[in-house]
Amino acid sequence: MSVLSITFHTTESISKEWDLYLESDLHQMVENLIDAEKYILSEVESEMIAEGKNTNLLLIFADEEKRQDFVEIEFTNITERILNKFGENVMIFKTYLNPKKSRF
Structure with missing residues (x-):
């Protein structure tokens, strides 16, 4: 198992557009x-974020x-x-996550 975490930090000025993009385009890309x-x-959700917001995509690979x-192909395209x-x-x-132990 191999894990990748991708965090998208967005400014407040595009929050509505980002929410729409997240629900349609990004979600569809991930599904595919x-x-x-x-x-x-x-x-x-974090107390450390005072401005904008973060979205995280956690991907699990074989x-x-x-x-x-x-990372070389799809991450670049996205x-x-x-x-x-x-x-x-x-x-x-x-962020590359290299599990030492896990239980799913």
Whole structure:
């Protein structure tokens, strides 16, 4: 099992547009991912966020090779689409999670 966390930080000025994009385009892109076995798309609640909001996409892959394939191809495509639509109003952070122990 291999896990990737992608966080999208959006400014308040695009919150309505981001919510619509999240519900339609982004959700559909995630549903169509072949390499990801499972996913969780979440709004992030945090006391540390004073401005804007964060959305997180947690992707679970069968192995590191599938995760790396995703990062090299699909992550690049998703990032380009979002940046073309929203520009600097969305920052995207990817985090590789390497489970030591798990129970699903």
